[in-house]
Amino acid sequence: MDTRKNVILILASVGTFVEALDIAIINLTIPSIQEQFHIGAETVQWLQTLYVLFFGGFLIIGGKLSDQIGRKKMFLLGALIFMLTSLGAGVSQRFEVLAVFRALQGLGAALVMPSALSIVTHTFRGEQERNHAIGIFSSFAAIGSGSGLSVGGIISTYLSWHWVFLINVPVLFITLILSCYYLPADEKNETSQKTDAVSGILMVLGLLSLTYGTHELVHIKEQPFFVIGSLAAALILLIMVFYRLRSVAQPLIDLKLFRHRSLVISNAAFFMLGAFFIGFLFLISLMLQKDMGYSAASAGLMLVPFSIISALTAKFILPYISKRLSSSRMGIFGWLFMLTGGLLLLTSVYTGHPLTVVLLGAACISGVGMTFCFTALSVMGIQDAEPSNYGVASSLTSTSYFLGAGIGLSFMTLMSQVFPSEFAVGSLNLIILIGYAVLALGMLLYFILRSLQGKRREIAVS
Structure with a gap:
């Protein structure tokens, strides 16, 4: 690669990281x-949701706009919004203001992610070269997810929670400047057809209604109208999305992809x-702080090695494995580690939360x-x-x-409320x-068997 x-x-x-x-x-x-805001866990969880x-x-809208308007334009716009x-x-x-900005962060991220991946897939054209580049790109996302816990714990203890957001500003500012110069210009022949934004908006509203209804099922006796109404609205909205995708001339998603x-x-x-x-990230933070009594900084420092392991895995082991296993087989390889980690965390609950077992599970x-x-x-x-459909x-x-x-x-929040435990996790x-x-x-095993057949x-x- 030059x-x-x-x-x-x-x-x-960096954008996806x-x-x-x-x-x-x-x-x-x-x-x-x-x-600071005097709120419960079920309320603060909405920042993540x-x-x-x-x-x-x-x-989906971000991917479609990336294909139609231009990869570079959407990457720069999304990074600026973020x-x-x-x-x-x-x-x-x-808290209400924080929640609004947190939601809009997700909008900015939705514009950056598909355009960034589309930039990678169009820059690296050879199959082996492209797969290697996608592997590096995806590993940055995995490393970002893995290192977020350790960084968040350290920042919130030694600075304040405000800085977990403010730290993005200088990083993205530098990325925007360099991207203006280095990212390849969008091709002139990229189409300027209208994007089916209505389907995207209906989809977001449907998913929000579904999530709210799922989250509030525990209160169905107290608020039956809101809970049942939100689930019914979700069903109607998602059915509308499906029929719209089948009927409009330029659908947001070409159903033939499936x-x-x-x-x-x-x-x-x-x-x-x-x-x-995402469930693991939420649970491990509660387990280390609530059940095991560690501060946010201590918990964050204990999780730093796993960020390093993730980076080393992406750098030295991932290329070796990807050359020898198909993507589906490599997926099974990764999921076996996830399963092992989950089993170790479950074991720790029944053995008094030994730190070694908890951290070994987190490492897996x-x-x-x-x-x-x-x-x-x-x-x-x-x-x-x-x-043409990569985005x-x-x-x-x-x-x-x-x-x-x-x-x-x-x-998971619903199950915790229905079946409370003596432990936070x-x-x-x-x-x-x-x-x-x-x-x-x-x-994944089903896919491999069908492919072999x-x-x-x-x-x-x-």
């Missing part, structure tokens, strides 16, 4: 935010990955498993799509990830995580 290509890859990767970092970074700041739902809900909303969140003095089994399985596994990993998940899973599923999601295909997988994150976190929470891993492994048929016919 120097200019390397710079382009780094700039695109910051956005992934912001998913995790807030978790260890939750106690200090609760203390709003971010991932706006991120996931608008990703920088300004990070500044707004960092100086917020009311002919590719690799894309369907990748999206389903990404849904489980979002539910698993955030240090190794996430790096392989995110990279493998990202490659798998676009491997059979046409180049939409990549945003579909990311949408599935964040949809899983939002709904999975709300479901009960065994039921971890059993749910393990269930996500088992489902993902089952889907298809190859045998081709050989028999020939």
